[in-house]
Amino acid sequence: MNTTPPIHWNLRLARMDDVPALEELILLSVRALQSQHYSPAQMEAALGPVFGVDRQLIADGTYFVVEDAGRIVGCGGWSMRKAVFGGDRARTGADELIDPSSVPARIRAFFVHPDFARRGIGRAILSACESAIIAAKFSNAELVATLAGEPLYAAFAYEVVERYEVPMSGGLKLPVVRMKKRLLP
Numbered sequence: 001m002n003t004t005p006p007i008h009w010n011l012r013l014a015r016m017d018d019v020p021a022l023e024e025l026i027l028l029s030v031r032a033l034q035s036q037h038y039s040p041a042q043m044e045a046a047l048g049p050v051f052g053v054d055r056q057l058i059a060d061g062t063y064f065v066v067e068d069a070g071r072i073v074g075c076g077g078w079s080m081r082k083a084v085f086g087g088d089r090a091r092t093g094a095d096e097l098i099d100p101s102s103v104p105a106r107i108r109a110f111f112v113h114p115d116f117a118r119r120g121i122g123r124a125i126l127s128a129c130e131s132a133i134i135a136a137k138f139s140n141a142e143l144v145a146t147l148a149g150e151p152l153y154a155a156f157a158y159e160v161v162e163r164y165e166v167p168m169s170g171g172l173k174l175p176v177v178r179m180k181k182r183l184l185p
């Protein structure tokens with residue numbers, strides 16, 4: 001007998017008043033779901049500069065949340081702007097727009113609550129992003145994945161472009177993977 005509880009979640013665009021809940025979700029998601037890949041020191045150094053809310057995506061209407069009974073349990077989005085990852089705390093001024101005809105859209109900032117991992121929330125948000133990216137006339141998408149995120153994007157046929165390390169405070173480094181996918185022929 002299948003004992004998994006039924007899924008009632010709902011996907012919608014994020015609003016500015018979701019930010020406190022998103023910040024809380026990001027902490028929980030990173031500390032639980034990245035612990036197989038990164039040390040506590042790496043995760044704490046990355047929270048904020050690398051893993052954080054980017055309000056520009058919310059303002060652009062390109063950031064999604066998934067709610068379960070009114071509680072946000074997943075988030076993720078895409079961007080028509082230059083930044084490839086990171087929260088908005090260190091940014092001064094607007095993030096520059098990119099040209100859909102020559103530059104890939106960015107897939108950005110996916111975080112799922114650990115109690116809801118592997119139940120298809122990441123998949124649902126990524127599908128919504130790809131549809132929106134195609135509607136915005138981008139042919140390609142790219143992203144910088146954590147090692148925890150890589151299997152989700154690989155499952156959607158994103159290809160590894162390069163593996164590198166993001167330099168962080170205290171001389172720490174975060175291994176990440178740049179990935180890309182052609183969305184339109």
Ligand SMILES: CC(C)(COP(=O)(O)OP(=O)(O)OC[C@H]1O[C@@H](n2cnc3c(N)ncnc32)[C@H](O)[C@@H]1OP(=O)(O)O)[C@@H](O)C(=O)NCCC(=O)NCCS
Nearest residue numbers: 033111112117118119120121122123145146149151152155
């Ligand atoms: C990456 C993340 C968003 C995935 O979210 P999720 O809702 O658990 O993913 P889904 O359930 O939709 O998984 C879809 C597919 O991705 C792959 N996948 C996802 N997580 C995986 C894992 N831990 N191990 C192996 N494959 C995985 C599988 O193919 C999965 O399909 P399946 O469950 O039918 O086998 C989630 O693990 C997370 O929040 N991680 C911590 C934060 C983070 O590092 N985010 C990535 C930023 S780039």
